[in-house]
Amino acid sequence: METYSDRNSLATTLRDRRQRLAQLLDAPVMLWSGQRSPRNFPANPFPFRASSHFLYFAGLPLENAAIYLKDGKLELFMDEAPPGSILWHGEMPKPEEIAGIIGADAAFPLSELPPRAPGAATIAVQDVITYLQQAQILNRRVAPANATEGIDRDLAIAIATLRLCHDGGALSELRQAAAVTVEAHKAGMRATKSAQLEAAVRGAMAEVIIAHNMMDAYGGIVTVHGEVLHNEQYHHLLQPGDLLLVDVGAETEMGWASDVTRTWPVTGKFSATQRDLYDVVLAAHDACIDKVRPGVEYGDIHLLAAATMTQGLVDLGILRGQVSDLVEMDAHALFFPHGIGHLLGLDVHDMEDLGDLAGYEDGRTRSDRFGWCYLRLNRPLQPGMLVTIEPGFYQVPAILQDSECRANYKDVVNWERLAQFSDVRGIRIEDDVLVTEQGSEVLTAALPTAAEAIAELVLSGGNLL
Amino acid sequence: METYSDRNSLATTLRDRRQRLAQLLDAPVMLWSGQRSPRNFPANPFPFRASSHFLYFAGLPLENAAIYLKDGKLELFMDEAPPGSILWHGEMPKPEEIAGIIGADAAFPLSELPPRAPGAATIAVQDVITYLQQAQILNRRVAPANATEGIDRDLAIAIATLRLCHDGGALSELRQAAAVTVEAHKAGMRATKSAQLEAAVRGAMAEVIIAHNMMDAYGGIVTVHGEVLHNEQYHHLLQPGDLLLVDVGAETEMGWASDVTRTWPVTGKFSATQRDLYDVVLAAHDACIDKVRPGVEYGDIHLLAAATMTQGLVDLGILRGQVSDLVEMDAHALFFPHGIGHLLGLDVHDMEDLGDLAGYEDGRTRSDRFGWCYLRLNRPLQPGMLVTIEPGFYQVPAILQDSECRANYKDVVNWERLAQFSDVRGIRIEDDVLVTEQGSEVLTAALPTAAEAIAELVLSGGNLL
Numbered sequence: 001m002e003t004y005s006d007r008n009s010l011a012t013t014l015r016d017r018r019q020r021l022a023q024l025l026d027a028p029v030m031l032w033s034g035q036r037s038p039r040n041f042p043a044n045p046f047p048f049r050a051s052s053h054f055l056y057f058a059g060l061p062l063e064n065a066a067i068y069l070k071d072g073k074l075e076l077f078m079d080e081a082p083p084g085s086i087l088w089h090g091e092m093p094k095p096e097e098i099a100g101i102i103g104a105d106a107a108f109p110l111s112e113l114p115p116r117a118p119g120a121a122t123i124a125v126q127d128v129i130t131y132l133q134q135a136q137i138l139n140r141r142v143a144p145a146n147a148t149e150g151i152d153r154d155l156a157i158a159i160a161t162l163r164l165c166h167d168g169g170a171l172s173e174l175r176q177a178a179a180v181t182v183e184a185h186k187a188g189m190r191a192t193k194s195a196q197l198e199a200a201v202r203g204a205m206a207e208v209i210i211a212h213n214m215m216d217a218y219g220g221i222v223t224v225h226g227e228v229l230h231n232e233q234y235h236h237l238l239q240p241g242d243l244l245l246v247d248v249g250a251e252t253e254m255g256w257a258s259d260v261t262r263t264w265p266v267t268g269k270f271s272a273t274q275r276d277l278y279d280v281v282l283a284a285h286d287a288c289i290d291k292v293r294p295g296v297e298y299g300d301i302h303l304l305a306a307a308t309m310t311q312g313l314v315d316l317g318i319l320r321g322q323v324s325d326l327v328e329m330d331a332h333a334l335f336f337p338h339g340i341g342h343l344l345g346l347d348v349h350d351m352e353d354l355g356d357l358a359g360y361e362d363g364r365t366r367s368d369r370f371g372w373c374y375l376r377l378n379r380p381l382q383p384g385m386l387v388t389i390e391p392g393f394y395q396v397p398a399i400l401q402d403s404e405c406r407a408n409y410k411d412v413v414n415w416e417r418l419a420q421f422s423d424v425r426g427i428r429i430e431d432d433v434l435v436t437e438q439g440s441e442v443l444t445a446a447l448p449t450a451a452e453a454i455a456e457l458v459l460s461g462g463n464l465l
Numbered sequence: 466m467e468t469y470s471d472r473n474s475l476a477t478t479l480r481d482r483r484q485r486l487a488q489l490l491d492a493p494v495m496l497w498s499g500q501r502s503p504r505n506f507p508a509n510p511f512p513f514r515a516s517s518h519f520l521y522f523a524g525l526p527l528e529n530a531a532i533y534l535k536d537g538k539l540e541l542f543m544d545e546a547p548p549g550s551i552l553w554h555g556e557m558p559k560p561e562e563i564a565g566i567i568g569a570d571a572a573f574p575l576s577e578l579p580p581r582a583p584g585a586a587t588i589a590v591q592d593v594i595t596y597l598q599q600a601q602i603l604n605r606r607v608a609p610a611n612a613t614e615g616i617d618r619d620l621a622i623a624i625a626t627l628r629l630c631h632d633g634g635a636l637s638e639l640r641q642a643a644a645v646t647v648e649a650h651k652a653g654m655r656a657t658k659s660a661q662l663e664a665a666v667r668g669a670m671a672e673v674i675i676a677h678n679m680m681d682a683y684g685g686i687v688t689v690h691g692e693v694l695h696n697e698q699y700h701h702l703l704q705p706g707d708l709l710l711v712d713v714g715a716e717t718e719m720g721w722a723s724d725v726t727r728t729w730p731v732t733g734k735f736s737a738t739q740r741d742l743y744d745v746v747l748a749a750h751d752a753c754i755d756k757v758r759p760g761v762e763y764g765d766i767h768l769l770a771a772a773t774m775t776q777g778l779v780d781l782g783i784l785r786g787q788v789s790d791l792v793e794m795d796a797h798a799l800f801f802p803h804g805i806g807h808l809l810g811l812d813v814h815d816m817e818d819l820g821d822l823a824g825y826e827d828g829r830t831r832s833d834r835f836g837w838c839y840l841r842l843n844r845p846l847q848p849g850m851l852v853t854i855e856p857g858f859y860q861v862p863a864i865l866q867d868s869e870c871r872a873n874y875k876d877v878v879n880w881e882r883l884a885q886f887s888d889v890r891g892i893r894i895e896d897d898v899l900v901t902e903q904g905s906e907v908l909t910a911a912l913p914t915a916a917e918a919i920a921e922l923v924l925s926g927g928n929l930l
Binding site for chain 1: 594718
């Protein structure tokens with residue numbers, strides 16, 4: 001792992017993080033990394049993914065390990081590899097060596113954890129086996145991460161406070177993830193002309209991510225059916241006239257994510273109607289990014305996306321009325337039913353394991369309004385926050401064919417005009433935007449958004465078949 | 466999913482399987498598919514992998530479903546997608562539709578399972594949440610799959626009997642997995658000359674697998690440190706003089722696996738010592754494949770691999786003595802510590818979740834002998850069995866530097882001569898071999914094994930960087 005050679009900076013980053021944690025929380029903290037989940041049999045597990053909270057304070061994806069944080073000190077708990085494992089897995093670094101790399105004060109076997117347990121706060125991990133061990137070792141109930149209680153809730157609040165704003169160590173990883181994601185999208189665009197299936201474009205993108213020793217940060221979306229928001233099928237044929245919606249992001253070895261969406265015509269050529277709607281989405285994307293700066297409410301950015309899209313749809317004759325009235329009645333949500341974006345960090349929806357604790361300012365809760373219920377972030381922006389900006393336009397049959405929906409919005413939608421745009425099922429444009437002291441920086445800016453530039457990249461791919 | 470269009474053949478295959486099961490077992494059977502395991506938060510899970518036993522009788526990778534088999538009849542239990550899911554996941558086929566495709570007699574919601582539970586046999590799934598549900602619904606203890614008891618053990622034996630020998634439906638899938646795996650290896654060879662990291666070769670292979678809408682059947686090995694048998698790190702630089710050991714296999718959407726290893730020089734050119742040892746491994750590979758036919762004991766094939774490799778090592782002056790004596794004292798295991806192969810099917814080590822129940826003939830148990838303890842299959846071969854043949858030569862420091870080992874074998878190893886082969890850390894050559902009525906068929910025969918042909922493929926890759 002590359003960070004092994006970079007031990008001073010890793011150890012320094014981790015020390016700073018736990019010292020800041022100690023300022024926010026008196027209780028000692030015990031965090032587990034988790035274990036591999038078996039796939040079809042125990043010796044054939046899914047790839048290991050350490051708990052993000054563990055990664056934040058321990059830096060390395062150590063399997064079946066725990067850390068104990070107290071007063072800014074760090075102790076590492078993990079067992080040495082069993083003697084037979086050297087044949088199958090090679091020589092592993094000893095726990096003491098790893099402790100040195102991450103700047104831990106000491107290393108102990110896992111059997112030494114229970115004496116530290118009294119009074120320790122924790123966050124529930126995702127794998128069930130380790131979750132059961134957490135409760136057993138702490139000798140108390142551990143609530144699921146999205147419903148923390150008592151000192152665990154205090155810990156969750158403190159961790160959310162820290163993880164909301166990224167430090168230099170985090171940004172270095174996040175920039176790497178963004179750079180590889182940009183290259184993957186370019187490869188996907190270039191692969192499209194010769195691809196027959198969605199899967200072929202996905203394969204070309206996976207090659208780039210895997211070649212950089214990274215992996216997918218989430219189940220990628222590579223689909224001609226962009227109207228299905230989390231479409232994870234890749235078997236459709238690419239047909240002339242289709243738009244391909246591609247939402248794929250890389251994750252570094254240390255767990256830091258990127259999250260990018262582009263939408264391009266499979267032939268490289270937008271139809272006039274596709275181009276019109278693409279530019280509506282792009283206008284919202286650009287306006288929202290322009291607005292990102294410290295102190296701005298993320299909810300206001302969502303509102304700006306709604307208003308910008310609504311204006312564009314009015315201009316195209318798809319919606320009728322005053323923009324402010326239309327947004328007030330959630331007419332935009334007919335076509336843009338999700339939120340403008342979310343936090344990004346060690347998780348693609350950062351800290352979503354904690355429910356809305358990280359995403360929503362204390363005292364705020366999710367709206368149940370049609371256009372707002374999927375907004376995952378509702379806080380004033382601060383320097384160091386990394387957010388996605390991802391407006392989209394979709395023709396979702398379950399919304400647009402719903403009789404109640406059609407009745408509610410019958411006066412404001414020009415259904416005949418809308419029908420002329422039937423070659424657009426889904427368009428989304430998403431970038432990763434860092435809030436800086438001065439304003440913002442788009443970490444994924446190297447990937448073009450303009451329709452002409454996208455088309456050029458697609459057309460530059462040879463027809464290899 | 467392609468099989469959806471091929472419903473007659475799928476339904477027929479599944480009917481035959483459950484009718485044969487009914488001939489072997491009186492008890493009704495309840496099998497669960499399992500659920501996704503969360504990765505870093507619940508909405509970001511690992512890819513779904515249905516339980517292999519479920520897949521065998523239900524054909525499709527249905528999430529959170531169960532089947533009930535009785536007297537050759539099939540009932541499907543799954544819930545309709547909740548109303549809100551259509552926005553995120555699109556329109557899903559209704560349970561009744563799926564029942565039609567797989568030839569089930571009826572479909573019910575999961576809430577209808579408990580009345581069927583009394584007297585039903587089952588096999589424990591891998592994901593813990595579903596495993597707990599199995600015990601709850603059956604209202605009894607369910608032992609882990611590798612330690613089945615009572616009627617569950619009867620079921621495991623019956624399923625092993627069926628799954629040991631592949632039917633036409635299985636073979637069609639296994640051939641697809643093999644064909645894509647062959648293409649992936651060729652792509653890996655061609656990508657090597659321009660690759661800097663192991664990861665880049667892995668990326669080129671993943672592109673092929675993903676482009677065919679398949680996935681890795683197991684955590685692939687792409688390593689210049691072949692002496693670590695299950696090396697899952699990909700960050701090493703490819704250096705002139707290195708051999709790259711690549712063990713990667715594709716799995717079809719329906720869950721059927723391939724498992725192939727090749728070893729090639731990163732420059733395309735074997736050194737004389739590499740070539741000598743490559744040919745020793747290849748001789749064992751070829752001799753073992755020649756021996757595969759119905760009635761032959763798989764253990765005898767392992768013995769043949771040991772003898773052939775030993776003869777080769779004697780010829781090279783690395784071992785000294787009579788081949789039969791050397792094999793008797795497990796001298797081959799110094800360099801070939803694993804077994805000659807294993808069953809292959811829905812799992813890359815087929816049915817390994819059942820422990821050795823499928824791999825070992827009734828009444829046989831694992832040897833604890835050095836050269837035999839990792840042999841995963843010990844049965845007479847039957848038509849329809851698919852096995853791997855995968856001899857290897859490794860210089861494992863943990864074995865060759867072990868003082869007890871060196872003392873035990875001091876008279877039979879020429880350590881000075883061995884030192885001349887220090888540019889070989891690991892070589893393995895693995896193919897997927899089907900036992901036929903007449904003898905055998907290598908499903909992965911389209912991928913060359915001869916050193917010249919391998920070298921040619923590597924050299925045919927352009928130096929793209």
